Amino acid sequence: MTVQLAVALNGDSFDAGHWIRQVRLADEAGLDFVTFEDRFGRHGPDAVQVAARVAPLTRHVGLVPVATTTHTEPFHLSTALATLDWVSRGRAGWQVRISTDPAEAALLGRRRPLPVEDLLAEAGDAIEVVRRLWDSWEDDAIIKDVATGRYIDRDRLHYIDFAGAHFSVKGPSIVPRPPQGQPVVAALAHGPQVWDALDADVFFVTPADADDAARIVGRIVPEKKIFADLTVGGHVPGDAATFNGTPGQLADLIQSWWTVSGVDGFRLRVGDVADITEGLVPELRRRGLFQPSAHTTLRERLGLPVAVNRYAARPEEIPVA
Amino acid sequence: MPKQIILAAHFPGVNNTTVWSDPRAGSQIDFDSFEYLARTAERGLFDFFFLAEGLRLREQRGLIHDLDVVGRPDTITVLTALAAVTEHLGLAGTLNATYHEPYELARQLATLDHLSGGRAAWNVVTSPGAFFGENFRRGGFLDHADRYVRAGEFIETARKLWDSDGGDFAIRNSQFDIEGRFGAPRSPQGHPIILQAGDSDGGRELAAKHSDAIFSRHHQIDDARRFYRDVKDRLAKYGRTEDSLKIIPGVSYVLGDSDADAQEKAHHIRRQQVSPQTAILLLEQLWNTDLSGYDAEGPLPDIDPVLDEDDTIIKGRAGMYPDRLKTAAEWRARAEAKNLSIRELVIEVTGRQNFIGTAARVAEQLDEYVQTDACDGFILVSHLTPAGLDDFVDQVVPLLQERGVFRTAYSGTTLRENLGLA
Ligand SMILES: Cc1cc2nc3c(=O)[nH]c(=O)nc-3n(C[C@H](O)[C@H](O)[C@H](O)COP(=O)(O)O)c2cc1C
Numbered sequence: 001m002t003v004q005l006a007v008a009l010n011g012d013s014f015d016a017g018h019w020i021r022q023v024r025l026a027d028e029a030g031l032d033f034v035t036f037e038d039r040f041g042r043h044g045p046d047a048v049q050v051a052a053r054v055a056p057l058t059r060h061v062g063l064v065p066v067a068t069t070t071h072t073e074p075f076h077l078s079t080a081l082a083t084l085d086w087v088s089r090g091r092a093g094w095q096v097r098i099s100t101d102p103a104e105a106a107l108l109g110r111r112r113p114l115p116v117e118d119l120l121a122e123a124g125d126a127i128e129v130v131r132r133l134w135d136s137w138e139d140d141a142i143i144k145d146v147a148t149g150r151y152i153d154r155d156r157l158h159y160i161d162f163a164g165a166h167f168s169v170k171g172p173s174i175v176p177r178p179p180q181g182q183p184v185v186a187a188l189a190h191g192p193q194v195w196d197a198l199d200a201d202v203f204f205v206t207p208a209d210a211d212d213a214a215r216i217v218g219r220i221v222p223e224k225k226i227f228a229d230l231t232v233g234g235h236v237p238g239d240a241a242t243f244n245g246t247p248g249q250l251a252d253l254i255q256s257w258w259t260v261s262g263v264d265g266f267r268l269r270v271g272d273v274a275d276i277t278e279g280l281v282p283e284l285r286r287r288g289l290f291q292p293s294a295h296t297t298l299r300e301r302l303g304l305p306v307a308v309n310r311y312a313a314r315p316e317e318i319p320v321a
Numbered sequence: 322m323p324k325q326i327i328l329a330a331h332f333p334g335v336n337n338t339t340v341w342s343d344p345r346a347g348s349q350i351d352f353d354s355f356e357y358l359a360r361t362a363e364r365g366l367f368d369f370f371f372l373a374e375g376l377r378l379r380e381q382r383g384l385i386h387d388l389d390v391v392g393r394p395d396t397i398t399v400l401t402a403l404a405a406v407t408e409h410l411g412l413a414g415t416l417n418a419t420y421h422e423p424y425e426l427a428r429q430l431a432t433l434d435h436l437s438g439g440r441a442a443w444n445v446v447t448s449p450g451a452f453f454g455e456n457f458r459r460g461g462f463l464d465h466a467d468r469y470v471r472a473g474e475f476i477e478t479a480r481k482l483w484d485s486d487g488g489d490f491a492i493r494n495s496q497f498d499i500e501g502r503f504g505a506p507r508s509p510q511g512h513p514i515i516l517q518a519g520d521s522d523g524g525r526e527l528a529a530k531h532s533d534a535i536f537s538r539h540h541q542i543d544d545a546r547r548f549y550r551d552v553k554d555r556l557a558k559y560g561r562t563e564d565s566l567k568i569i570p571g572v573s574y575v576l577g578d579s580d581a582d583a584q585e586k587a588h589h590i591r592r593q594q595v596s597p598q599t600a601i602l603l604l605e606q607l608w609n610t611d612l613s614g615y616d617a618e619g620p621l622p623d624i625d626p627v628l629d630e631d632d633t634i635i636k637g638r639a640g641m642y643p644d645r646l647k648t649a650a651e652w653r654a655r656a657e658a659k660n661l662s663i664r665e666l667v668i669e670v671t672g673r674q675n676f677i678g679t680a681a682r683v684a685e686q687l688d689e690y691v692q693t694d695a696c697d698g699f700i701l702v703s704h705l706t707p708a709g710l711d712d713f714v715d716q717v718v719p720l721l722q723e724r725g726v727f728r729t730a731y732s733g734t735t736l737r738e739n740l741g742l743a
Contacts, residue, residue, distance in 0.1 A: 014432070014435035014436070014505065014506060014508075015435075016404070016405075016435070016436045016437075016438070019436075040424070040425075040428075040504075041501050041502055041504055042504055043487060043502075043504045043505075043506075044504060045432040045435060045436065045505070046428055046429050046432040048398060049397065049398065049401040049429060049432045049433065049436060050432075050436070052398045052399070052401040052402040053401050053402065053404055053405055053436045054405070055402055055405070056352065056356070056402055056405040056406050057405050071422075071425075072425065073420065073457050073458060075376070075456045075457060076395070076420075076421075079394075079395040079398075080395045080397065080398045082394075082395070083394040083395040083398035083399055083402075084398055086350055086351070086352055086394055086399075087352045087394075087398065087399060087402035089352070103501055104501075106499060106500050106501050107424045107499055107500070107501040107502075108422055108424055108425065108499065109422065109424075109497055109498055109499045137392065142391075142392070144341055144342065146342045148598070149342075149388050149596040149597070149598040149599060150387045150388060150598075151341050151387060151388060151389060151390055151391055152385070152387050152391045152392075153387070154384060154385040154387045157378070157385055157391075166458070167457070167458040168455075169455075169456055169457075170377070170455035170456055171456070172378060172385070173392075174375065174376065174377065174378060174392060174393060175350070175392060175393065175394055175395060176350050176392040
């Protein structure tokens with residue numbers, strides 16, 4: 001077992017070259033994934049599109065944009081992220097975000113932000129819809145059967161018929177099931193309100209120290225992948241612990257947190273990817289703590305199980321002819 | 322100087338034009354297919370790449386339509402990825418004004434424009450009825466007339482957002498009440514190119530008022546000329562010149578070594594496009610009722626079409642037959658006169674390729690269309706994914722260049738410049 005490494009990018013550049021340079025550095029260093037921060041009203045490009053823009057120019061690194069469930073259409077989220085998975089050949093993820101800010105609501109014309117509990121419940125419904133839509137095509141739905149003239153077997157496409165408090169969605173998706181089946185769903189979680197409520201595969205948590213990290217790991221169900229967020233070279237106090245020091249000291253910190261707490265990996269919030277690929281990554285590799293994964297999909301890199309389609313008939317359920 | 326021809330490449334879509342049964346047909350969803358066609362179009366110095374959109378899978382007789390290609394990527398996401406593998410090609414996507422919101426979509430289009438260096442285009446469509454609405458929060462909330470009110474105000478709103486240069490805005494109109502900071506600085510084109518594809522009076526008026534180009538379905542030369550005049554005559558009252566709105570019909574073509582060879586190929590493709598099952602389904606789209614009991618190799622039904630436009634048998638596709646009874650009578654007369662089966666008739670009357678012949682003949686005809694104001698260019702719809710435009714780029718483009726009606730190099734850096742709209 002080695003530690004998994006991700007970087008969180010929070011840039012506001014509209015220059016494609018900037019993003020290509022940053023994500024290529026991560027790709028070449030063998031990092032597991034990059035997250036792209038976003039929120040409505042910020043100065044900066046749409047994160048899903050930034051991920052799509054760099055996808056054809058990178059090969060290994062996972063691409064995990066933030067996309068907001070408040071005010072948006074779960075159907076569009078699902079098809080956009082499925083498409084990101086297609087254009088990246090199985091490297092897509094999604095960092096779920098809710099919006100509590102009335103100023104963001106005003107941008108979209110929805111004027112009354114709901115209480116946080118409701119927004120989280122709505123996010124939970126959105127994840128459910130997005131996931132069902134990803135599964136709404138079975139992997140072998142496209143049959144191209146010339147004899148019967150049929151391109152698809154429509155019995156292998158499924159209405160999702162979701163009805164919840166905030167929206168209802170019929171389905172199926174307009175996009176065939178993406179390469180990973182289920183792209184990786186992640187969320188930043190400051191407490192059980194999030195990690196107990198959202199059906200994510202990965203949680204970004206914000207421990208203050210190694211013991212705190214251990215406590216958090218103990219409270220989250222073991223199937224989840226847990227990444228500790230660390231702000232590297234930051235001077236502004238935020239939600240995550242801040243590190244300032246040499247690459248060797250950062251490697252020491254990662255080594256001790258990882259050993260003590262059992263987190264799966266670290267998401268380093270950096271200003272520039274080079275801040276960690278030049279010093280930290282070679283140091284962790286030298287210590288045998290980090291080893292770039294040979295897997296091609298993000299699910300595989302993270303050690304997530306193959307995503308079984310909730311709608312596909314299990315072998316034992318297929319009636320005998 | 323003769324008019325210069327605009328050329329665009331339509332990624333083969335979810336109707337029976339696309340022949341998936343051909344052994345050469347590639348994936349409709351792998352990025353490789355999109356990349357291949359986009360690179361081909363750029364090799365041919367095309368103005369733009371074009372994607373259609375449908376926000377729900379089509380249904381016929383209440384079942385998901387299974388005879389044509391089904392499924393495609395999200396428009397904005399795949400276009401943004403294509404910006405990575407092309408340099409000059411415009412990236413045009415169909416996006417529905419009914420099921421998007423201005424702030425979010427304007428931001429996405431601005432992002433595409435920035436990340437592509439000024440190559441974004443938006444084909445504004447409304448949507449067929451409440452059918453799509455079942456996939457969205459708002460449901461089927463607008464009728465036909467209101468959809469164009471919304472589309473018009475949507476475009477006006479988006480342009481204000483683009484003009485805000487990332488700054489503060491406050492917009493109140495009959496459809497939208499929004500305010501805040503846009504967050505995207507002015508993009509290379511200022512305003513991404515706007516195309517419009519509605520054909521009703523409301524759709525044409527919207528185009529005359531707001532759009533840079535029309536994706537039209539008028540391709541018979543006389544009909545195309547009438548449409549061209551009709552729309553261009555609407556421009557003056559908005560203070561616009563005729564060359565500020567480009568008319569670009571979607572057209573198909575077949576090339577051959579001789580004209581006879583091309584005709585033969587065209588017929589072969591038509592038979593691939595219209596299987597017996599597809600023939601019945603296409604007939605149902607006019608008759609608007611279940612004809613599954615009819616034999617495709619037999620005669621046309623003698624019952625009349627069902628005239629219920631609120632409950633059409635096909636859902637998720639724009640209406641194609643304004644006068645069902647008249648069209649049905651024409652089809653019957655033609656089938657009787659030539660003793661055609663349902664399938665033979667459908668092969669003749671639907672979707673026949675628009676330009677068939679040697680490369681020289683096709684180049685000549687395309688040029689005639691443009692020089693005689695039947696249109697300003699073409700969105701080429703090929704029947705094969707992804708290599709369907711290879712022959713056009715290799716054979717027809719050089720002839721258009723020889724005629725002096727098509728560029729020999731990209732002159733502008735943005736799509737707007739290449740279209741002559743800067
Ligand atoms: C050539 C052409 C292409 C179209 N492509 C699409 C499309 O890709 N997606 C879509 O939802 N609607 C599409 N439409 C439908 C139009 O946007 C519009 O909703 C429809 O034509 C009804 O409006 P109308 O009555 O003004 O024609 C298309 C229409 C035409 C004429």
